[in-house]
Amino acid sequence: MNKSIQFQKCSASEESRLQALQSVLAKTKKPFKSGDRIGIKLHWGEIGNKNYLSPLYAREIVKWLQAAGIKPFVVDTTVLYSGGRRDGQESLKTAAKHGFTEEYLGCPIRIGDGLDGKSIIDLPAGFKHFKTVQTGKVVQDADGFVILSHFKAHMEAAFGGSIKNISMGFASRAQKQRMHADAKPKLIKAKCIKCSECVDVCPTGAATMAENNFPVYDPAKCIGCAQCIAMCPETALKIIWDTDIKVFQEKLVETAAAIWRVIQNKTVVINAVIDIVAECDCLPGNHHKIAEDKGFLSTYHPVLADAEAIKLLGAAPFDQAHPNIPWQRQFEYAKEIGFSNF
Ligand code: SF4
Ligand code: SF4
Numbered sequence: 001m002n003k004s005i006q007f008q009k010c011s012a013s014e015e016s017r018l019q020a021l022q023s024v025l026a027k028t029k030k031p032f033k034s035g036d037r038i039g040i041k042l043h044w045g046e047i048g049n050k051n052y053l054s055p056l057y058a059r060e061i062v063k064w065l066q067a068a069g070i071k072p073f074v075v076d077t078t079v080l081y082s083g084g085r086r087d088g089q090e091s092l093k094t095a096a097k098h099g100f101t102e103e104y105l106g107c108p109i110r111i112g113d114g115l116d117g118k119s120i121i122d123l124p125a126g127f128k129h130f131k132t133v134q135t136g137k138v139v140q141d142a143d144g145f146v147i148l149s150h151f152k153a154h155m156e157a158a159f160g161g162s163i164k165n166i167s168m169g170f171a172s173r174a175q176k177q178r179m180h181a182d183a184k185p186k187l188i189k190a191k192c193i194k195c196s197e198c199v200d201v202c203p204t205g206a207a208t209m210a211e212n213n214f215p216v217y218d219p220a221k222c223i224g225c226a227q228c229i230a231m232c233p234e235t236a237l238k239i240i241w242d243t244d245i246k247v248f249q250e251k252l253v254e255t256a257a258a259i260w261r262v263i264q265n266k267t268v269v270i271n272a273v274i275d276i277v278a279e280c281d282c283l284p285g286n287h288h289k290i291a292e293d294k295g296f297l298s299t300y301h302p303v304l305a306d307a308e309a310i311k312l313l314g315a316a317p318f319d320q321a322h323p324n325i326p327w328q329r330q331f332e333y334a335k336e337i338g339f340s341n342f
Contacts, residue, residue, distance in 0.1 A: 034069030047084030048284030088115030112136030144266030158327035162302035198228035
């Protein structure tokens with residue numbers, strides 16, 4: 001495995017960030033050839049999210065690839081919840097609203113599992129949780145990928161970076177559900193002010209206000225997305241896990257590992273270690289920063305990319321943002337299943 005890492009630090013200014021990315025790209029060897037169709041896998045942000053990566057960076061990667069005769073496209077997949085990315089058409093509208101247009105980027109924008117979420121394939125996995133893993137067909141169809149990830153904390157995975165962008169990011173809706181299935185909200189009544197915010201953000205109708213005005217959560221409808229937990233203004237909701245808290249991370253890692261077998265020799269992994277906030281770009285809102293910007297890094301393995309990002313930031317921001325979730329588990333489990341050897 002090619003373990004080379006390129007890193008360039010930056011300040012919080014847009015100019016400094018862009019220069020850092022340009023510097024990293026200039027030093028990054030492309031495992032692609034002229035004419036290849038290369039997907040730039042990124043997250044263009046849920047409707048109402050204020051922390052997603054600017055399309056400026058994707059456009060820079062497009063230029064970097066096109067300069068070598070490569071044909072890039074930008075790609076993301078549909079999601080489980082009903083915000084602005086549930087189906088392909090809605091998601092493309094959200095992308096455009098956030099500045100990710102063909103005109104601006106200079107390349108096509110695709111939905112990796114099809115506009116209807118049905119362009120999917122099953123990959124062999126053979127792991128403890130998943131014998132197979134279902135992903136967007138783009139994983140198989142593209143000649144390679146640039147995985148561009150916003151590194152930040154995450155309320156179920158502790159941190160979200162390249163592993164998560166490959167795993168949840170390429171997964172079919174069914175696979176996303178299989179990964180989330182064990183997490184459910186639990187109300188702490190003493191803290192609840194009955195504001196109904198959790199009901200408003202619930203994408204499935206699982207959360208409703210009961211007659212006595214406390215919210216209730218229907219386990220049959222709940223998809224474990226944790227939007228209610230993240231958006232509650234009083235932190236009156238906690239995640240209860242049907243199984244071990246670490247299982248979500250293990251499922252995340254297994255999915256990434258199965259996909260990685262398909263794309264490993266034709267993929268560059270880039271972590272943007274900037275705007276490091278407490279929550280995922282899937283959640284609406286402007287989430288609080290937990291660390292200063294560090295810069296951009298590129299390498300050729302998602303576990304290495306995420307390990308480097310944690311090294312740059314230290315453990316404290318993640319320990320403090322989500323103290324009950326051991327961020328180390330993604331790395332430990334990646335090693336246990338042979339996804340990484342470091
Ligand atoms: S968002 Fe929080 S405080 Fe508001 S009703 Fe739901 S649990 Fe209660
Ligand atoms: S985790 Fe919360 S927001 Fe998500 S589906 Fe369940 S009740 Fe609704």
